[in-house]
Amino acid sequence: xxxxxxxxxxxxxxxxxxxxxxxxxxxxxxxxxxxxxxxxxxxxxxxxxxxxxxxxxxxxxxxxxxxxxxxxxxxxxxxxxxxxxxxxxxxxxxxxxxxxxxxxxxxxxxxxxxxxxxxxxxxxxxxxxxxxxxxxxxxxxxxxxxxxxxxxxxxxxxxxxxxxxxxxxxxxxxxxxxxxxxxxxxxxxxxxxxxxxxxxxxxxxxxxxxxxxxxxxxxxxxxxxxxxxxxxxxxxxxxxxxxxxxxxxxxxxxxxxxxxxxxxxxxxxxxxxxxxxxxxxxxxxxxxxxxxxxxxxxxxxxxxxxxxxxxxxxxxxxxxxxxxxxxxxxxxxxxxxxxxxxxxxxxxxxxxxxxxxxxxxxxxxxxxxxxxxxxxxxxxxx
Amino acid sequence: xxxxxxxxxxxxxxxxxxxxxxxxxxxxxxxxxxxxxxxxxxxxxxxxxxxxxxxxxxxxxxxxxxxxxxxxxxxxxxxxxxxxxxxxxxxxxxxxxxxxxxxxxxxxxxxxxxxxxxxxxxxxxxxxxxxxxxxxxxxxxxxxxxxxx
Numbered sequence: 001x002x003x004x005x006x007x008x009x010x011x012x013x014x015x016x017x018x019x020x021x022x023x024x025x026x027x028x029x030x031x032x033x034x035x036x037x038x039x040x041x042x043x044x045x046x047x048x049x050x051x052x053x054x055x056x057x058x059x060x061x062x063x064x065x066x067x068x069x070x071x072x073x074x075x076x077x078x079x080x081x082x083x084x085x086x087x088x089x090x091x092x093x094x095x096x097x098x099x100x101x102x103x104x105x106x107x108x109x110x111x112x113x114x115x116x117x118x119x120x121x122x123x124x125x126x127x128x129x130x131x132x133x134x135x136x137x138x139x140x141x142x143x144x145x146x147x148x149x150x151x152x153x154x155x156x157x158x159x160x161x162x163x164x165x166x167x168x169x170x171x172x173x174x175x176x177x178x179x180x181x182x183x184x185x186x187x188x189x190x191x192x193x194x195x196x197x198x199x200x201x202x203x204x205x206x207x208x209x210x211x212x213x214x215x216x217x218x219x220x221x222x223x224x225x226x227x228x229x230x231x232x233x234x235x236x237x238x239x240x241x242x243x244x245x246x247x248x249x250x251x252x253x254x255x256x257x258x259x260x261x262x263x264x265x266x267x268x269x270x271x272x273x274x275x276x277x278x279x280x281x282x283x284x285x286x287x288x289x290x291x292x293x294x295x296x297x298x299x300x301x302x303x304x305x306x307x308x309x310x311x312x313x314x315x316x317x318x319x320x321x322x323x324x325x326x327x328x329x330x331x332x333x334x335x336x337x338x339x340x341x342x343x344x345x346x347x348x349x350x351x352x353x354x355x356x357x358x359x360x361x362x363x364x365x366x367x368x369x370x371x372x373x374x375x376x377x378x379x380x381x382x
Numbered sequence: 383x384x385x386x387x388x389x390x391x392x393x394x395x396x397x398x399x400x401x402x403x404x405x406x407x408x409x410x411x412x413x414x415x416x417x418x419x420x421x422x423x424x425x426x427x428x429x430x431x432x433x434x435x436x437x438x439x440x441x442x443x444x445x446x447x448x449x450x451x452x453x454x455x456x457x458x459x460x461x462x463x464x465x466x467x468x469x470x471x472x473x474x475x476x477x478x479x480x481x482x483x484x485x486x487x488x489x490x491x492x493x494x495x496x497x498x499x500x501x502x503x504x505x506x507x508x509x510x511x512x513x514x515x516x517x518x519x520x521x522x523x524x525x526x527x528x529x530x531x
Contacts, residue, residue, distance in 0.1 A: 314519035
């Protein structure tokens with residue numbers, strides 16, 4: 001698949017100004033809705049403030065302008081939203097790399113129809129939990145969190161924009177050393193440019209007011225070409241320098257992610273005694289399983305009586321988390337939702353990610369990226 | 383009186399491994415009595431969760447025996463088990479269980495001697511590791527503090 005890079009911006013003035021980096025993604029959504037190539041668009045709208053991201057399903061292209069702009073403090077997961085609620089519709093969806101990974105795994109398992117969905121990927125350096133964002137803005141920026149009108153992660157800094165137009169920035173490293181900044185799984189995530197979607201869009205290597213688009217699939221290519229032909233976007237070719245800059249940024253971020261992987265999955269990985277303490281907190285609320293995009297079994301083994309003993313208040317980890325690990329850890333896309341929703345703050349994403357890494361090192365299967373199902377599912381001999 | 387008599391759960395496939403155990407038995411080959419054999423139709427039937435449950439229920443060691451590669455009575459069951467077995471080996475240390483307490487072998491129905499030898503070796507290994515000490519979550523303190531009187 002010959003990759004093609006281009007810079008794009010929306011021809012519609014309102015989308016171009018309110019949209020992120022020229023609103024190209026919003027313009028592509030508008031094209032798909034206007035031409036009735038999709039039944040609806042799934043995207044994120046800003047709710048009460050920048051910390052409130054609401055998954056929104058649009059059927060009218062007039063509504064797109066309200067969803068413009070990127071949000072870094074609203075980590076949602078679209079994978080299971082689509083497979084459980086919207087699988088019978090033709091969709092266009094804006095996907096972070098982790099959304100695209102979950103969708104790919106679900107497509108492989110026939111939970112999502114890959115022919116019915118346009119995945120417009122967004123480069124992602126990581127997201128921040130809303131409450132963490134509010135706290136760190138108070139602590140490190142000395143600003144009332146409610147005064148923030150926009151935020152951005154750029155050049156290793158978390159930058160906030162206030163009502164009066166001023167910007168304040170703090171190094172992400174500094175924030176993360178103190179326990180703030182991006183979510184743990186985002187720090188360890190290696191997929192920054194979603195090449196498992198149809199297009200990969202972002203601002204790395206882009207000029208102000210333009211989106212840098214990498215065309216990944218034929219479907220993506222057709223989409224961009226037709227949107228251009230029909231006057232929804234303006235395109236131009238990026239310079240070699242821009243392409244190189246983008247490659248470099250990606251390289252740096254991947255290196256950083258690998259460093260965090262070594263730190264959190266090897267060097268600073270909790271000892272068995274720590275895990276005993278963590279598992280002792282589990283209240284068997286099933287939130288981790290419910291929110292996991294890859295757990296879709298109608299009859300879940302974890303609810304079967306043969307895995308728990310009589311009068312067991314705290315589940316024995318080996319037949320609760322152990323069973324879930326043996327069922328899906330090798331497919332874990334490290335979206336981090338399990339750890340986000342655990343009411344007892346058990347670092348679940350770490351153990352699942354570590355298990356996927358072990359599986360990847362042995363078999364080469366990368367969850368969310370590899371085209372085939374995990375080798376464990378194969379009927380082949382060997 | 384030594385209390386260190388490990389309890390080993392052995393899943394043996396009906397066609398090969400169980401036959402091998404039978405051969406060992408009919409030839410009066412002596413092997414340690416610590417293994418409790420469970421006959422399954424094929425090693426491909428074994429889920430990792432069964433191994434985990436065995437450890438939960440008090441096993442000090444778990445053994446799974448299947449047919450040699452290419453000889454599976456159901457064509458490819460033992461290949462599937464082989465991939466799962468590798469995953470179990472990766473998973474057990476995460477719960478503080480030494481992966482030496484888990485062993486899987488390929489034993490045919492005529493290999494009574496191999497079965498005997500494997501049981502001897504495995505029992506010795508598990509014995510040297512001692513009884514499996516697991517810190518199972520203790521609910522008493524938590525329950526007391528959160529229970530409504």
